[in-house]
Structure formats: structure tokens, C-alpha cells
Amino acid sequence: MMQANVVAEKQTGPESWPLGVVGALIAGLVLGCYWPALHGGMLWDDAAHVTTPELRSWEGLGRIWTDLAATQQFYPVLHSVFWLEHRLWGDATLGYHLANGAQHALAAGLLVCLLRRLRVPGAAWAGLIFAVHPVCVESVAWISEQKNTLSLVFYLLAALAYLRFDERRGQAASGWRYAGATFLFGVALLTKTVTASLPAALLVVAWWQRGKLTWRRDVRPLVPWFVAALAAGVLTAWVERKLIGAEGAPFELTWVQRGLLAGRVVWFYVGKLAWPVELMFIYPRWDAAGATWLWSGWLAAVLAVTAGAWRWRGKSRGPLAAWLLFVGSLFPVLGFFNVFPFLYAYVADHFQYLASLGMIAGVTATVVTWGGLGSRGGQVAGGLVIVTLAGLSHVQSRMYADVRTLYRTTIAKNPECWMAHNNLGAELLDLSSPAAVAEAAGHFEAALRIKPDHATAHYNLGNALAAMPGRLNDAITHYEEALRLKPNNAEQHNNLGNALVRVPGRINEAIAHYETALRLKPNAPESHNNLGNAFFKIRGREREAAAQYEAVLRLRPDHAVAHNNLGSALENLPGRLDEAIVHYRAAGRAKPDYAEAFYNLGNALMKAEGRTEAAIVAYQEAARIRPDYAEAHNNLGGAWSNVVGRLGDAIAEHEFALRLKPDYAEAHYNLAVALLRTPGRGREAKAHLEAFLRLWPDKAQAREIVGALPEVR
Numbered sequence: 227m228m229q230a231n232v233v234a235e236k237q238t239g240p241e242s243w244p245l246g247v248v249g250a251l252i253a254g255l256v257l258g259c260y261w262p263a264l265h266g267g268m269l270w271d272d273a274a275h276v277t278t279p280e281l282r283s284w285e286g287l288g289r290i291w292t293d294l295a296a297t298q299q300f301y302p303v304l305h306s307v308f309w310l311e312h313r314l315w316g317d318a319t320l321g322y323h324l325a326n327g328a329q330h331a332l333a334a335g336l337l338v339c340l341l342r343r344l345r346v347p348g349a350a351w352a353g354l355i356f357a358v359h360p361v362c363v364e365s366v367a368w369i370s371e372q373k374n375t376l377s378l379v380f381y382l383l384a385a386l387a388y389l390r391f392d393e394r395r396g397q398a399a400s401g402w403r404y405a406g407a408t409f410l411f412g413v414a415l416l417t418k419t420v421t422a423s424l425p426a427a428l429l430v431v432a433w434w435q436r437g438k439l440t441w442r443r444d445v446r447p448l449v450p451w452f453v454a455a456l457a458a459g460v461l462t463a464w465v466e467r468k469l470i471g472a473e474g475a476p477f478e479l480t481w482v483q484r485g486l487l488a489g490r491v492v493w494f495y496v497g498k499l500a501w502p503v504e505l506m507f508i509y510p511r512w513d514a515a516g517a518t519w520l521w522s523g524w525l526a527a528v529l530a531v532t533a534g535a536w537r538w539r540g541k542s543r544g545p546l547a548a549w550l551l552f553v554g555s556l557f558p559v560l561g562f563f564n565v566f567p568f569l570y571a572y573v574a575d576h577f578q579y580l581a582s583l584g585m586i587a588g589v590t591a592t593v594v595t596w597g598g599l600g601s602r603g604g605q606v607a608g609g610l611v612i613v614t615l616a617g618l619s620h621v622q623s624r625m626y627a628d629v630r631t632l633y634r635t636t637i638a639k640n641p642e643c644w645m646a647h648n649n650l651g652a653e654l655l656d657l658s659s660p661a662a663v664a665e666a667a668g669h670f671e672a673a674l675r676i677k678p679d680h681a682t683a684h685y686n687l688g689n690a691l692a693a694m695p696g697r698l699n700d701a702i703t704h705y706e707e708a709l710r711l712k713p714n715n716a717e718q719h720n721n722l723g724n725a726l727v728r729v730p731g732r733i734n735e736a737i738a739h740y741e742t743a744l745r746l747k748p749n750a751p752e753s754h755n756n757l758g759n760a761f762f763k764i765r766g767r768e769r770e771a772a773a774q775y776e777a778v779l780r781l782r783p784d785h786a787v788a789h790n791n792l793g794s795a796l797e798n799l800p801g802r803l804d805e806a807i808v809h810y811r812a813a814g815r816a817k818p819d820y821a822e823a824f825y826n827l828g829n830a831l832m833k834a835e836g837r838t839e840a841a842i843v844a845y846q847e848a849a850r851i852r853p854d855y856a857e858a859h860n861n862l863g864g865a866w867s868n869v870v871g872r873l874g875d876a877i878a879e880h881e882f883a884l885r886l887k888p889d890y891a892e893a894h895y896n897l898a899v900a901l902l903r904t905p906g907r908g909r910e911a912k913a914h915l916e917a918f919l920r921l922w923p924d925k926a927q928a929r930e931i932v933g934a935l936p937e938v939r
Contacts, residue, residue, distance in 0.1 A: 239350075239351075239605040239608070240350035240351055240354065241347075241348065241349065241350050241351070241594070243350060245335070245338065245339065245342075248335070248338055248350045248353060248354070249331075249335040249338075251354065252331050252334045252335055252338075252353060252354060252357045253331045255354065255357050255358050255612070255616055256327050256330055256331040256334070256357050256358075256366075257327065258616060258620065259357075259358055259363075259366075259616050259619040259620050259623060260323070260326075260327050260363075260366055260367060260619070260620075260623050261620070261623075262620065262623045262624040262626075262627055263323060263366075263367035263623040263624070263626040263627060264320060264323045264324065264327075265319070265320060265323075265627070266319060266323060266367065266626050266627045266628060267319055267627075267628050267629060268319060268369065268629065269368055269369065269370070269626065269629050269632055270368075270370070270629070270632075270649065271298060271370050272368070272369040272370050274297075274298040274370075275297075275298050275304075275305075275308060275369065275370040275372075275373075276308055276311075276312060276317065276322065276369065277305070277308050277309045277311075277312040281296060281297070281305075281309065282309070282312060282313075286309070287306065287309050290302050290305045290306055290309060291306070294465060294469060295469055298370075298470075299373075299462075299465065299466075299470070300461065300462070300465050301373055301416060301417055301418055301419075302416050303376075303380075303413055303416040303417040304372065304373045304376060304377070304416075304417045304418065307372070307376060308372070311325060319369065322369045322372065323367070323369065325372060326365075326366050326367070326368075326369065326371070326372050326375050327366055329372065329375035329376050329378075329379050330357070330362065330365070330366045330375045331357060332379050333356075333375060333378040333379050333382060334353045334354070334356050334357035335353060336379065336382035336383065336386065337349075337352060337353045337356055337382060337583060337587070338350055338352070338353035339382075339386060340382055340385055340386055340389075341353070341587055343386065343389055344389070344431065344435070346587060346591050347590075347591045347594035347595050348587075348590035348591050348593065348594035348595075349587075351590045351593075351594065351608060352583075352586050352587045352590040352591070354612050355586050355590060355611070355612065355615065356582065356583065356586050358612055358615045358616040358619050359499070359502065359582065359586070359615055359619070360502040360505055360615060360618045360619045360622050361498050361499060361502055361505065361575045361578060361579075361582060362575075362579060362582070362619070363505070363575065363619050363622040363623050363626070364505075364507065364574065364575040364576045364626075365575070365576045365579040366623075367622075367623045367625075367626035368576070368626060371576050371579075373417060373418040374418065374576055374579045374580070375579075376417050376418075377414050377417035377418035377420065377421050377580075378421075378579065378580055380410055380411075380413045380414035380417055380421070381411075381414045381421045381424055381580065383410045383414075384407055384410035384411040384413075384414055384421075384424060385424060385427070385428065387403065387406050387407035387410055388404075388407040388411075388428055389431075390403055390407075391403035391404045391406075391407050391447075392432075395443075404447065408450065408451065411424055411425075411451055411454070412454060415454060415455065415458045416458075419458045419459055419461075419462040419558070420555070420558050420559075420580055421580070422455035422456075422458055422459050422558070423455075423554055423555045423557065423558075423580075424451070424455070425448040425451035425452050425455060426452075426554055427551055427554065427555065427584075428448060429444060429445070429448065430547050430550050430551055430554070431547070432444045433543070433547070434543045434544065434547035437543065459558070463563050463564070466563070466564060466565060466566060467564055470566045471566060472564035472565055472566040472568065472569075473564060476568070476569050477564045477568060477569075478515070479514055479515060479561070483514050483515060483517050484514075484560075484561045484562050485525060486514070486517045486521040486522060486524070486525055487512070487514045487517065487521075487560070487561035487572060488525065488528075488560035488561050488562065489521065489522070489523075489524035489525030489526070489527070489528050490512065490521060490524040490525075491556070491559070491560050491561060491572060491573055492524070492528050492553055492556065492560070493524050493527065493528070494573050495552075495556060495573070495577075495578045495581065495582075496552075496585070498575070498578070499578070499582055499585055499586070502615070502618060503618075504639065505575055505622055506635070506636055506639040506640055507625065507632055507633075507635070507636045507646070508570050508571050508574075508636050508640055508643045508645060508646055509571040509572075509573050509574070509640065510571065510640055510642060510643075511570060511571045511572060512572055514561070514572060528553070531549060532546075532549060532553075535549050544588060544591060544592070545588065545592075547584075547588070548584050548585060548587065548588025548589075548591075549584075549588070550584075551581075551583070551584025551585075551587075551588075552581050552582075552584040552585045552588075553581075555580050555581035555583075555584060556577070556578060556581045559577040559578075570643070570645045629649075629653055630650060630653050630654075633646045633647075633649055633650035633653065634650065637650065642676050643676075644672075644673040644676040644677040644680060644683070645673075647669040647670070647672040647673040647676070647683075648669065648670060648673040648680065648682060648683045648686060650666075650669050651665075651666040651667070651668075651669035651670045651673070651683075651686055651687075651690070652666070652686055654666035654669065655686065655689060655690055655693075658693070660694075663690050663693050663694060664690075664694070666686075666690045667687060667690040667691060667694070670683050670686050670687035670690060671687065674687065679711055681707075681708045681711035681712040681715070681718075682708070684704045684705070684707045684708035684711065685704070685705065685708035685715075685717075685718050685721070687701075687704045688701040688702070688703075688704035688705040688708065688721065688722075688725070689701070689721060691704065692721075692724070692725050698725060698728060698729065699729075701725050702722065702725050702726065702729070705718060705721060705722035705725060706722065709722065714746055715746075716742075716743040716744075716746035716747035716750060716753065717743070717747075719739045719740070719742045719743035719746065719753075720739070720740060720743040720750070720752065720753045720756060722736075722739045723735075723736040723737070723738075723739035723740040723743065723753075723756060723757075723760070724736070724756060726739065727756075727759070727760050727763070733760055733763060733764065736760050737757065737760045737761070740753055740756050740757035740760060741757065744757065749781055751778045751781045751782045751785060751788070754774045754775070754777040754778045754781070754788075755774065755775065755778050755785075755787060755788055755791065757774045758770075758771040758772070758773075758774030758775045758778070758788075758791060758792075758795070759771070759791065761774060762791070762794065762795055768795045768798045768799055769795075769799065771791075771795040772792055772795040772796060772799070775788045775789075775791045775792035775795060776792060779792065784816045785816070786812075786813045786814075786816035786817035786820050786823065787813070789809045789810070789812040789813035789816060789823070790809070790810060790813040790820065790822060790823040790826060792806075792809045793806040793807070793808075793809035793810040793813065793823075793826055793827075793830065794806070794826060796809065797826075797829075797830055797833075803830060803833060803834060804834070806830050807827065807830045807831065807834065810823050810824075810826050810827035810830060811827060814827065814847075819851050820851075821847075821848045821849075821851040821852040821855055821858065822848070824844045824845070824847040824848035824851065824858075825844070825845065825848040825855065825857060825858045825861070827841075827844040828841040828842070828844035828845040828848065828858070828861060828862070828865070829841075829861065831844060832861070832864075832865060838865055838868050838869065839869075841865050842862065842865045842866065842869075845858050845859075845861055845862035845865060846862060849862060854886050855886075856883040856884075856886040856887035856890055856893065857883070859879045859880075859882045859883040859886065860879065860880060860883040860890065860892060860893040860896060862879045863875075863876040863877070863878070863879030863880040863883065863893075863896060863897070863900065864876070864896055866879060867896075867899075867900055867903075873900060873903060873904060876900045877897065877900045877901065877904070880893050880896050880897035880900060881897060884897065889921055890921075891917070891918050891921035891922045891928075892918075894914040894915070894917040894918040894921065895914070895915065895918040895922075895931070895932075897911075897914050898910075898911040898912075898914035898915045898918065899911075899935070901914065902935065915932050915935075918931075918932065919932060
């Protein structure tokens with residue numbers, strides 16, 4: 227493997243190519259590998275990484291640097307780049323995918339530069355293999371993992387800058403070179419903390435080159451880097467536990483169990499690098515808490531390889547250097563620290579993105595040193611390896627084309643992945659069609675078979691069942707179980723309230739859950755609106771309803787539904803009709819296609835003296851927005867009846883309402899009244915009155931209403 231100051235006697239193939247040619251080939255290969263994912267949408271937690279609305283201002287950029295909880299993880303350089311990218315192309319995912327691909331290609335090119343500077347055999351081959359290796363697909367095709375591609379660019383730039391400083395110590399501007407390298411390392415740390423391994427990696431490289439380390443030359447310049455790395459690591463570990471949630475029963479392992487887990491993790495990654503098949507988004511989660519003595523074999527093998535490489539160092543320091551770079555870079559994800567994704571699996575392809583460099587460079591250097599790529603046949607074989615890996619990456623990147631494909635593929639490869647079942651169900655539930663909702667419920671049920679205490683799956687299943695006819699009580703059962711598992715979840719209280727309010731006699735329970743949701747999350751507009759709706763259903767509580775709708779509008783002044791609902795509440799309060807009209811108009815301005823708001827505006831204007839013409843305009847707008855809005859057509863007919871000479875228009879609107887809704891009792895009555903005012907149409911009027919008598923639910927009331935018409939007594 228890597229040996230200091232050793233290069234092939236005769237450079238052939240990619241090793242002899244200029245860096246620009248190698249870089250162009252890398253860029254082309256990366257584009258080909260990731261073409262299927264370029265137009266892919268947002269995946270899993272992408273929406274939390276791409277700059278959220280509250281952070282898109284200059285003030286938001288400041289929060290990215292000062293508020294630990296403002297972003298998904300406290301990586302301010304990463305999120306500043308996301309902030310800039312959002313300014314450039316907004317939510318269009320193509321830009322983010324191109325950025326990830328460009329950064330990956332740049333990292334592969336920088337790897338070639340670094341290995342050539344170190345005079346490592348096979349530098350170009352190593353860069354090409356890294357560029358197309360399938361284990362990198364997850365990092366490049368998944369927008370969130372720009373943290374990997376971007377941090378690796380800064381990691382390699384910092385390494386190159388430090389080596390330049392190291393080679394020119396004592397010369398003019400060496401202090402500036404050291405400062406520049408230190409700055410780049412700091413940027414890398416603030417992009418992703420896994421880059422904290424760089425100072426240790428530089429010491430490994432120094433030992434590999436010279437066979438020893440000295441305090442003054444090798445260690446002392448890196449002490450500030452180690453301090454910064456330690457501080458960043460401690461902060462990230464705290465954020466991971468306290469803000470992201472990587473603590474509790476699923477993460478409780480003894481140190482013995484963590485050591486056994488680490489051994490298995492190392493060999494898992496070695497295996498996927500050597501034979502990159504059956505790669506998946508979420509791997510099966512091993513039972514590390516129940517690890518037996520058999521697991522000790524993995525750890526023993528790690529120790530044996532380390533010991534063997536140590537003994538071999540007299541002949542070649544390369545094997546030990548490559549092994550230390552690989553295992554050392556993996557250290558943050560070996561299981562000694564809690565990482566939130568361990569909730570789903572202890573391994574992930576993106577965890578070894580940086581670590582793979584050491585293994586790829588070491589193996590490639592070994593092959594080149596032993597002449598494996600020097601001959602024409604060797605170069606053909608190497609080319610076939612590159613093409614094969616690129617083909618595998620191209621196929622693998624298809625999985626990231628859209629979120630449903632990602633979860634379906636994950637379930638096909640790992641049927642016990644409760645997270646994929648739950649998340650696929652949530653995606654299907656958003657489609658709202660009966661078939662999609664039924665399929666979603668099936669996935670939530672599968673998630674609960676695997677993980678019965680999954681509160682979110684209970685909640686999501688409740689949402690699915692609440693949308694299915696006749697399953698409301700089942701939905702309530704799952705909402706209640708979700709709250710038993712997570713009693714302080716405001717959203718779950720809110721949706722349980724939404725279910726209970728639909729059950730006769732349980733409205734007060736619904737109100738209690740809405741109020742609990744608001745105690746947990748006081749500034750939740752939807753909970754205020756829902757509580758207002760519940761109050762509005764109870765006679766005499768319209769003022770309380772209005773207060774809740776006003777609370778929504780204080781939080782969201784452009785909330786069209788709250789304006790409309792507040793109008794309805796005010797319309798039922800004495801002397802507040804004009805205010806109701808103002809809010810109906812505001813609802814229409816906030817949401818120009820809000821047919822119900824224009825319909826309600828028409829009704830309110832009809833109550834106001836002398837505003838029939840304005841009411842007609844409102845009804846017409848409601849009917850224009852929703853041509854099948856029978857109620858709007860019926861009330862428009864009623865308004866035309868009050869305008870001299872427009873009785874024909876009134877009759878036409880009532881008739882149209884009945885074509886849309888033949889069993890519409892009120893339209894039958896209104897049409898009959900209009901027909902009675904038209905000479906020669908009494909028989910038609912009588913037929914519609916008979917229909918009204920048949921359809922109106924209160925028969926006695928219907929007869930009384932008809933009896934009040936003198937023309938048909």
C-alpha cells in the first residue's frame with residue numbers, strides 16, 4: 227500500500243494525464259452516474275435542511291450562526307450555503323442536486339491533487355474510483371448530505387494547504403499559509419464535525435512519510451486544530467443528544483456492547499467498499515443490546531489487522547497508515563457516540579463517505595505498486611472496474627428520484643424498516659385519494675407490527691382512519707394511544723380534537739384537547755381556528771369562537787379561513803354584521819379562489835339593507851370559482867328575485883341549482899315562489915312545492931311554510 231516517496235517508474239494511463247483531463251473525466255462520470263437523480267425531489271429531512279421560510283432573511287442568516295436550534299444541525303457554514311443557494315434557485319431541487327454533484331466531483335479532483343502531492347501511486351485511479359463508487363450515491367443524490375460533499379471539499383483544501391505550509395516552513399509567508407490552512411479547517415468543522423479527524427489524519431500522513439513524529443514539527447502546529455476539533459465534537463454530541471433527541475432507551479448500550487458494535491461496523495463498511503451490492507437507504511438495525519460473544523470476532527479481526535499492519539510497518543508503513551485513516555475517520559460513527567440515525571440503523575452509506583478515501587487510496591496504491599495497472603491489460607481491467615462501478619451508481623441513483631420510490635425500494639430490500647413504512651404512509655396520505663389513504667393505513671399498520679410503541683405511526687394511522695368512512699372511532703383509539711406514548715405532543719392533541727368534534731356528544735372533550743394543544747404550543751394558528759370552530763358549534767359561545775379566530779389573525783393576518791370563520795361568528799352577534807362583511811372581504815382578498823367566503827359575503831350583504839347588487843356580485847364570484855356550487859346559484863337566484871325585471875334570471879339560477887343538486891329542498895321552494903310570480907307557471911310551481919314538502923326534513927314546518935303562500939292555499 228502507500229509507501230513514502232514511491233511512484234511508479236513509468237507513468238501510464240490516467241496517471242500520466244494532466245490534472246485538467248482527469249478532472250474533466252471525473253466531472254463527466256459524475257454527471258452520468260447521477261443523471262437519474264438530478265431532477266429528484268425532496269427526500270426525508272431535505273425540507274428541514276433547505277432553508278426554511280423563517281430563516282430566508284438576513285436576520286435568518288444571523289440566526290443560522292447564533293441559534294443552536296435554528297437549523298436541523300448546528301452546521302452554520304452548511305446552512306449559510308443552503309441560504310445562498312435558496313436565494314439563487316429557491317426550492318427548485320435541480321440546483322441542489324447539481325451543487326452536490328459538482329462538490330463531489332471537486333472533492334474527487336482534490337483527492338487526486340492531494341495524492342499526487344504526497345506522491346502516492348495510483349492517484350488518478352483513486353480519484354476516479356471515489357467519483358463513481360456506489361457507496362457515495364447516498365451522499366451525492368440526497369440533498370441533505372451536501373454536508374458530506376461540501377465538508378469534504380474544505381477538508382481536502384485544508385489538508386493541501388497544511389501540506390504546502392509543511393513543505394515551506396521557515397520561508398516567507400509561512401505564517402500566512404498556516405493561518406489559511408487553519409481557516410479552511412475551521413470552515414470544514416462548521417460544515418460537518420466528522421472533519422474533526424483531519425489533524426489526526428495529518429499526523430498519520432507525517433508518520434507514513436518519515437517513519438516518526440516530532441513534537442516541534444508534527445504535533446505542536448496541530449494542537450490548536452485538536453482543541454478546535456474536540457470543542458466541535460463535544461458541541462455536536464450535545465446537540466445530537468439534547469436538541470435532536472439521540473438519547474433514551476434505544477441508545478442505551480454498555481461500553482462493552484459499543485465496542486462489539488464498533489467491530490461489526492468497521493467490517494460492514496469494508497464489505498460495502500469491496501463489494502458494493504445490496505446498498506440501501508436504511509439497513510436492518512442490529513440488536514447491539516443483545517450482542518453475544520460471537521460479535522467479539524468482528525472486534526478481534528479489527529485488532530488483528532491493526533496488529534498485523536503494525537508488525538509489517540518495517541517493510542511498508544502504507545498498510546497501517548491506510549487502515550488508521552479508514553478506521554480513524556469512521557470513529558465518530560462506530561457507536562461510541564449517540565447519533566440520531568442509530569434509531570433506525572447503526573450503519574449508513576453516507577457515514578463512510580470521508581472514511582472511504584483512506585481505503586480507496588491504499589488499495590489503489592497497492593495495485594499500482596505491484597504493477598496491476600501499469601500494463602495495457604491492467605489499464606483495461608481498471609477501466610472495466612470504473613465502468614462497472616459507474617453503472618452500479620447510475621442504477622443506485624434511480625432510487626433517489628423521488629421520495630415514494632426511495633421508501634418503496636427501501637421496504638423491498640428491508641421489509642422490517644418501520645421508518646420507511648411510516649414515512650411512505652405519510653407521503654401516500656398526502657395524496658388524499660381513497661386508494662392512497664387505504665394503502666397508507668396498511669403501511670402504518672405494518673410499522674406498528676414492527677414497532678408497537680411508535681407514537682407517530684399511531685398518530686398517522688389515526689389520520690388515515692379519520693379520512694375513511696366508518697373508521698372514526700378506530701382513529702380516536704390510535705390518537706389516544708399516540709398521546710399515551712407522547713402526552714405532550716400538541717399536534718396529536720389537535721387532531722384528536724378534530725376527530726372528537728365529529729362525534730355527537732363529545733364536543734367538550736374536543737375542546738379540552740384543543741385547549742391542551744394551545745397550552746403546549748400557544749402560537750399554533752390551526753389549533754386556535756379549530757377551537758373556534760368547536761365553540762361556534764355551541765349556541766351562545768359565538769363570542770368565544772370569535773376570540774379564537776382573532777387569535778389566529780394576530781398570528782397570521784392573511785389567514786383566509788380565519789377571516790371567513792370570524793365573519794360567520796360576528797354575523798351571529800348583535801350589531802356586528804358590518805364587521806362580518808369586512809372579514810368576508812378580507813378572506814376573499816387573501817384567497818381569491820375562496821368560493822365559500824364570497825358565498826358568505828353574499829349572504830351577509832343580503833341581510834344588510836340596500837346591498838342586494840353587491841350581494842349579487844359576491845354570489846356570481848362564488849359561482850364563477852365553483853361552477854357546481856348549487857347553494858351559490860340558489861342564493862343568486864334569490865337575490866335576482868329582489869331586482870325588478872330580473873325574475874327570469876332568478877328562475878334560471880334556481881333551475882341550474884336543481885340540475886346540480888336535484889334533492890335540494892330550498893331550491894325547489896325558491897323556484898316555486900319565483901314561478902308563482904310568473905303568469906301561467908302555477909302547475910310547475912306546485913310540482914316544486916310538492917318536492918319541497920317531500921324533501922324538507924321537518925314535515926310540519928314544511929307544511930307551515932307552504933301554507934304561508936296565499937297563492938296555493
